[in-house]
Amino acid sequence: MLHEDVVGRIRAILLDGEIPPGARIPERELCERLQISRTPLREALKVLAAEGLVQLLPHRGSRAAKLTDKDMRDLFEVCQGLEALAGELACERISDAEIGAIAAAHDEMVRHYREGDLIQYYRGNRAIHEAIVAAAGNPALAGLYTSVTARIRRARYVTPMTPQRWALAVKEHEAILNALQRRDGAGLSHILRAHLRHKREEVLQAGFAEMEASDLGLRIA
Amino acid sequence: MLHEDVVGRIRAILLDGEIPPGARIPERELCERLQISRTPLREALKVLAAEGLVQLLPHRGSRAAKLTDKDMRDLFEVCQGLEALAGELACERISDAEIGAIAAAHDEMVRHYREGDLIQYYRGNRAIHEAIVAAAGNPALAGLYTSVTARIRRARYVTPMTPQRWALAVKEHEAILNALQRRDGAGLSHILRAHLRHKREEVLQAGFAEMEASDLGLRIA
DNA sequence: TTTTACATTTTTGAATGCAAAATTTGGGAT
DNA sequence: ATCCCAAATTTTGCATTCAAAAATGTAAAA
Structure with a gap:
């Protein structure tokens, strides 16, 4: 049961402010830290983007959502x-x-x-x-x-x-x-x-x- | 720009009722139909699951959400x-x-x-x-x-x-x-x-x- | 005939690989 | 010295591959 946790863990990281709003989310770094490959990580980021916590920029990676x-x-x-x-x-x-x-x-x-x-x-x-x-x-x-x-x-x-x-x-x-x-x-x-x-x-x-x-x-x- | 459309297309398929509520979503079939690989499809399914249109069952695939x-x-x-x-x-x-x-x-x-x-x-x-x-x-x-x-x-x-x-x-x-x-x-x-x-x-x-x-x-x- | 155990097949979940795009870096011209 | 453009590197997006779990089918035993 990997992908279940991943969303929760990244959400926690975002809510804890470990990645500040507007900051880039480094895929490779997070992969190493969570000990997972990019596939489940990217799936999780897409889910979080649907939730509004993450912004996805085409070919420019994902950022922690910045709220005006x-x-x-x-x-x-x-x-x-x-x-x-x-x-x-x-x-x-x-x-x-x-x-x-x-x-x-x-x-x-x-x-x-x-x-x-x-x-x-x-x-x-x-x-x-x-x-x-x-x-x-x-x-x-x-x-x-x-x-x-x-x-x-x-x-x-x-x-x-x-x-x-x-x-x-x-x-x-x-x-x-x-x-x-x-x-x-x-x-x-x-x-x-x-x-x-x-x-x-x-x-x-x-x-x-x-x-x-x-x-x-x-x-x- | 593939993944942008994929979510929308699958959402349309679901809203059109082409895949009835409760029915299994055949990954392979959809991949062939949309001419994409499983990676973006699965990402899209995860997003739709977050939206509540799709149910994800661990190791049992995804189903079109069935509303009681x-x-x-x-x-x-x-x-x-x-x-x-x-x-x-x-x-x-x-x-x-x-x-x-x-x-x-x-x-x-x-x-x-x-x-x-x-x-x-x-x-x-x-x-x-x-x-x-x-x-x-x-x-x-x-x-x-x-x-x-x-x-x-x-x-x-x-x-x-x-x-x-x-x-x-x-x-x-x-x-x-x-x-x-x-x-x-x-x-x-x-x-x-x-x-x-x-x-x-x-x-x-x-x-x-x-x-x-x-x-x-x-x-x- | 029915049931259960086992092997095969299919399908799911995740890792890796590869091409395209973007960022960075370095060199040259003004 | 600064600006601009091009090559190299990094990073992203998707396809493919691999391993594990579930579904299916078969055969043997009750």
Whole structure:
């Protein structure tokens, strides 16, 4: 089972920022590193290109996809739409157990907020959004969501999280959980859109910068 | 430039239903037919698998993706979400010229409706929805939309379009155009969701059946 | 007659090889 | 010294080849 892993491993390399956006992807080097020949590597690159993580230039090799400001805005919009949809669907289908799990994750996230642990907060935040998408019970939706968030996360950036913004985000999350518990699909959809719009403004206002693989792992959740 | 076309050609073969859902994809045969070797063909199959049109079974080759009823429902939901998002965005950005073009397409579609030409009606219907997505000015969104609609269209079916349903669809399209012209994003989003929900009910109620490549070309628009 | 074990054939997955295109390098002219 | 053009090298794209896994067919035993 070779080609299965290869896509995942290269995706990880890209997401880790080991190959920075816009940089050439050296086929021969990667072949040696992964101990595979060019055939499965090239197959994997084609798949990743279809996912939008890699750009293929005819006779000029492949590059790690470079996202412009516009690309980021576009992806955020799509992400927003997908999350809003997931929220609506989740409200129709989510089980009490799933709500309980999300509530627990929420409480933990709030704890990290109170402790001022931004990294753990982000992790918890991301887990909640993914749980909502999972609760929608729609694999096709989940797949697209994964793909889109991967592309967004691919472009690393540091967001200057001000206390005000952070407080707002937490407040929005309270509302998100509340809407979920009331199974208020329309309301949740609305809140999620606002939530992500704020996140987007925050990010795009700051611009985004590439970071080293050894960075703190700050990511958009 | 070979590999560019190969994906498109195989996709066309799949969309045309020449290889029915669930059927094995004979590598050797396709190679001879497309006059290419197995390497680019397999690369293309991997890409199509990432798109969801092809299933790859380890050591057992590739099959044309077979969509279950649940898969169809899921895809319709996603399509709905994407169209609703596109509608909202389009209202913010669409130019008068674009609205004019859509209005013209709408009138033509209504003409086909009056003439009872279902096939041409479907064609126009699809063109309108694609124009709205295009007017959203979001290539990432457009790409996902194309992929999702391709998968939906992949599963061919005959919808028993009753006069009532058809009339309702046309009425909804009037509302769609109206909301666009008023640039009422929220309203358009709402209408589009209802529109696609009706379409979905229509389709899933009927179930879907595979048809020959030589069929009438009835497709979900 | 049915079933199971084994050999053959086919097909898949990956490595290698080869031709074409692009990048790099070196030399000469302005 | 700089610019430009051509040869050499590298890299890409595809074809071919090779090994392994699955499918198929056959024969023997129950």
